[in-house]
Amino acid sequence: MTVLTLASGSTIRATLLRNAGVEIDIRPARIDEENLRESLLAEGAGPHDIADALAEHKAMKIAPHAPLVLGCDQILECDGRIFAKPDTPQDALAQLDALRGKTHRLHTAAVLYAAAQPVWRHVATPRLTMRHVSDAYLQAYVTAQWDHIRHCVGCYQIEGPGVRLFERIEGDLFSIQGLPLIELLSILTLRKDIDG
Template sequence: MPESPLSFVLGSSSPARLTTLRRAGIDPFVLVSDVDEDAVVAQALQAYGELAPDDLALLLARAKCEAVSSALLAGDGIEDAPESALVLGCDSVLELDGQMHGKPADAAEAVERWRQMRGRSGVLHTGHWLIDDRADDAGGTGATLGAVASTTVHFAKLTDEEIDAYVATGEPLRVAGAFTLDGLGGPFVTGIEGDPSNVIGLSLPLLRELLAEVGVAWAQVTS
């Protein structure tokens, strides 16, 4: 009989990331971190100065992954949580004209964002951080490592009416960059350069590479 896949924890509330993993054969345990993103960014700015968009994405991915890993190791009464697992944290940031954008704060910000993006191109950076919390007798390495995947996204020339209608669906308020590739925003993306799964929120090729660095083959986490 084939061995059961290794336990895998996704430290993200993103339905798109969860769906991406499941479609690729990974069925993770989901545990959302309680990280105060504003506090993490403020502390980093004070320590290091201005951050590049890709550095910000990796910083937040690491903070989320470490928070989830700590919660699991502390055994904070998390029901059905695996005791020995690989933990992944992610965060996405859209770079446009050197400026970084996460989720819009409200509909007005989403409308203004789309008026800036239409007919132009941006770069979607997704930070990935992986912690190997497997037990020693299960091959655990204790490794903690991360990387960023970046994909160029080309946006259609939307009319004001199209922008208003799209924002009214509420979808742009729930995602970094105020757009999706796999949802209602799909018709407004004319092309991409790079990994499409990264635009959805999680780069499967990059995840495979990170797993390989801790000695885990892709087949070991899929069912």
């Protein structure tokens, strides 16, 4: 089995891969995501393409240093607006308020590099509809969960209490968590990077 280098510091992605039996090495790629995202927006790129480009830049940054590298990114889009990770609990509250009662899309991208060349890419786009939760519930949720949601686009973790925010989910749970795992495992098996 080939060791997969994850160009991300995401603990949930690492956990998903380890739980699937994939041997990983973690090397977070340091790229200027905000400037790259703004540049792509200025060029007219949509959220699908932005997620894909950010994932590729992360993989590309680490690819010269490892034989098999996975870059990932996730963009949340609602009503034509792209959301970033919150800086403060107040930002999180404002984002959740903007998502309340609406359906949003998570563009979850993964790009695989082998021998410093891109060999596979995939963008999954699950749709999530948030319930009309009360202001008091949102405030209590952000206060209790801030340490867990501060690094999450959308300010929720579907694998925890954040699931209570939703009335409908379309798409697979792995992609909502930030990794199109089933599709990735398929290509890794096909390439014989993992047994199967």
